Amino acid sequence: MVICGGLAGASLYFYQFAFVPSRKTFLSHTTSPAVAKAQHWLAQTTKTTWHQTTPDGLKLVADYVPAAKSTLKTVVVAHGYMGTKEKMARQIKLFHDAGFNVLAPDDRGHGQSTGNTIGYGYQDRGDYLRWLNQVIKRVGRHSQIALYGESMGGATVMYLSGEQLPSQVKVIVEDCGYTSIMDELAAQAKAMYNLPRYPLVPTVALTASLKAKYNVFQASTIAALHHNTRPIFFIHGAQDNFVPTAMVHREYAATSAPKKLWVVPKAGHAQSLAKAPAEYRQRVIGWIDRYFA
Incomplete structure (x- = not known):
């Protein structure tokens, strides 16, 4: 009973720590001059400003930045864990400068959007499907859409890859997303507390599934990528210790769609653009242009 009580208490603590939006001390809160x-x-x-109301009653917000010259080509940008659309400003400008419209949402529980839990991209995938429908409705049914995400956003677009996407979605770019919520929880439990995966991670996942009301156990980008049919570009830092670099090789192997992998030398987590800005722009825009008409 003592052991079970301790495990239950630890699970509630780590649920609050990992799944409830708040200022996280383990994240960097500095802003680079470029950002x-x-x-x-x-x-x-x-x-x-675009809005949507989710089926569970949340009010979500997104910024839509139109291209300087009218176009049907739009990039939908997904931010990272405890991020905001504003924190993706460098990527938004990159895509805008390349001549694309950009839609950048705040995920549920982040930025200006409401919500009391973090969806880790898995719960958010339905929200992004509704954002995609808004792009098609507002920009036009002949839209061409690219999905781009970094960190949790990378996982978001991989989760989306396994859904029945509108035909207007032509291509995906994911940067340093994780293989599953449970894998990422296990990686952080080990890195931050030197704790093994069992028994803590499954009990935290169970607690989160009950309290956040989505199935954490099913949240696998690997499973989603098995169903992916869109060309996808995987990017990961060679020195990523937050989302271990080994994850991207499993993700790359999981899809049979046209694909490309770039492991960026000396780059830590979500640092590939900062480490190699010119090459990053060339590779990412080149990949998108290849599949846009």
């Missing part, structure tokens, strides 16, 4: 410059640009540039 700060892009955020200033984003604050000043022409954009509109």
Whole structure:
């Protein structure tokens, strides 16, 4: 009973730690000069605010930044864990400068969107399907759409890859997303507390499934990628210790769709763009352009 009580208490603690939105001390809260410059640009540039209400009653918000020259080509940008659309300003500007419209949502429980739990991309995938439908409705049924995500956003677009996507979605770019929520919880339990995967991670997953109301055990990007038919570009830092680099090789192997892998030398987690900005832009825009008409 003592052991079970201790395990239950630890599960509730780690659920609060990992699944409830709050300021996380284990995350960096510094803003690089390049990101700060892009955020200033984003604050000043022409954009509109889009909204949606989810089936469970949440109010979600997104920024839509139209291209300087009218186009049907749109990139949907998914941010990372405890991120916001503003934290993706550098990527938004990258795609805008390449001539694309950009839609950048705040996920449930993040930024201006409401919600009391973190969906880790798996719960958010339905929200993104509704954002995609808005793009098609507002931009046009002949839209061409690319999905881009970094970290949790990378997992988000991989989860989306296993869904019945609109035909307008042509291509995917994922940067440093994880293989599953449970794998990422296990990696962090080991890295931060030197704790083994069992028995803690399954009990935390069970607690989260009950309290957050989505099945954490089923949240596997590997399973989603088995159903993927869209061309997908995988990017990962060679020195990523937050989402271990080994995960991207499993993800790459999981899909039979056209694919490409770039492991960026000396890059840590979500640092590939910062480490190699010119090459990153060339590779990512080149990949998207290849599959846009």
